Amino acid sequence: MPVATGEHLYGMVIDVDKCTGCGACSVACMSENNIGTLPDETDKIRSITWLRVYQIDNGRPYPDTEVAFFPRPCMHCGGSWGGFFQQDADPEGHHTPCVSVCPATATDYDDETGIVSQIPTRCIGCRYCVAACPYHARYFNWYDVPWPGGLEQSLSPYVAPRMRGVVEKCTFCYHRYQQARDKEFAGGEFGEMDYQTACTEACPSGAITFGDLNNPEHQVSKLLRQRHKHAFRLLERLGTNPKVYYMTKREWVRKRADNYLPGEKIHRFAVGS
Amino acid sequence: MTEQGHEHKRRSPADWWLFVVGLVLFSAIGWVVTPAIIYAEKPQPLNFNHKLHGPDGDAGKSCEDCHSFRDDGSFAGIPRVESCLECHEEVMGETPDEKKLVEVYIKGKKPIPWRVYAKQPPCVYFSHAAHVKNAGMECTECHGDHGTTEKLRPYQENRLTGYSRDIWGWAIHGWADPPERMKMDDCADCHRENGVREACFVCHK
Secondary structure, eight states: OOOOOOOOOEEEEEETOOOOOOOOOHHHHHHHTOOOSSSSSTTTTTOOOOEEEEOOOOOOOOTSSEEEEEEOOOOOOOSSOOOOOTOOOOOOOOOHHHHHHHHHHHHOOOOOOOOOOOOTTTTTOOHHHHHHHHOOOOEEEOOOOOGGGGGGGGTTTSOOOTTOOOOOOOOHHHHHHHHHHHHHHTOOOOGGGGSHHHHHOOTTTTOOOEEOOOOOTTHHHHHHTTTEEEETTTTTGGGOOOOOEEESSSSSHHHTTTOOTTTOOOOOOHHHH | OOOOOOOOOOOOHHHHHHHHHHHHHHHHHIIIIHHHHEEEEESSSSOOOOOHHHSSSOOOOHHHHHBBBBBOOOOSSSSGGGGGGHHSOOSSSOHHHHHHHHIIITTTOOOOOOOOOOOTTTTEEEEEEEIIIIIIOOHHHHTTGGGGOOOOOEEEETTTOOBBGGTOOSTTTTTSSOOOOOOHHHHHHHHHHOOOOOGGGTTBO
């Protein structure tokens, strides 16, 4: 379980067995976060999708072929958990891969929410963080988004648009946290449903669950407690300590989530304890 | 043979005068000419008289009547033209500003394109609920006496960034009054004093 230094620790649980790969989460994310369409979107190396859906299969011929989909937002790595290569990791500090390499402090780890920020106006475009991120969650703006036909009029005012030359990534829809806080400041209550990411809301099969991992009442915590045998994270042994958990009952999917050697036994990490 | 290189020459009064003239000249360029080059003056669509509309004026409205919070805690900001309709359906006075308000904006059903002095860059998130409702701060703490002014002062826009001059303040030293500046450091100074958390994702979005 990630280290809890602050009040909240926002995280996600994605049920891989429920995901149909429809891509609604990606689309919702793009419209929520002012992500534009470039003139050539077939150039996948340069196109931007904060939340990308990856497809894997079990590598067996028909009729034994099975596929699974991995929606991949930013993992918001806590990074302090003593992983395979980091036996002596500092349990209090954070060694989030992208944050630790940024020479401009354009990204930081918020102890209160566990969210890794990205401040594009501060970014100098060196792309060190893009290289450091093992999940390819960070994207570089190779071009200015053209916003044809007055489309920029429909941009969301809650999310700052970016320009070419800077890096951007999923923020767990942090602006929705800000709006929920506003409601709380005005005397309302900050409930679990007041802060949900756009992808969570868009998922038609309910595969994505979002909430506060520190709050035992939240659905994410409950899921991790109930189904901790099925829960895992991507490239867990790197010790990046992500806050996005995946769940599956299928053993082969779990194996593909980390670089296991053929025949190697799955190394179980205590999840949700 | 005189050792010219080692001769110690005393400064004449003329040298000192030249120094003073240079200092004054370049300070003047820095303090007066540079801002004139950087900032473009943009007119407001019409003059709004806060004193007249406020609690002690003819209209006798309170700040909250026009600048209200919505139920979800968001701040409504500058009121919409519809809220002026209550009194300005027809022209009451003689001023050209009111005439323009009624004829162009109210009858034409167009929003008034006010320029907001306090406007922050798009990447900045500011919450009025946090400061006014929760921390109990007065409007004057950040906006100076804008709520009691009779005339709108000129709005100045940075030609390079397009941001309002108020963010960086009207004087480099920062103790001009009004308006107070509202830079990142100014926000952060007060936050540090009050123990608000320091992550970038407090004021940024």
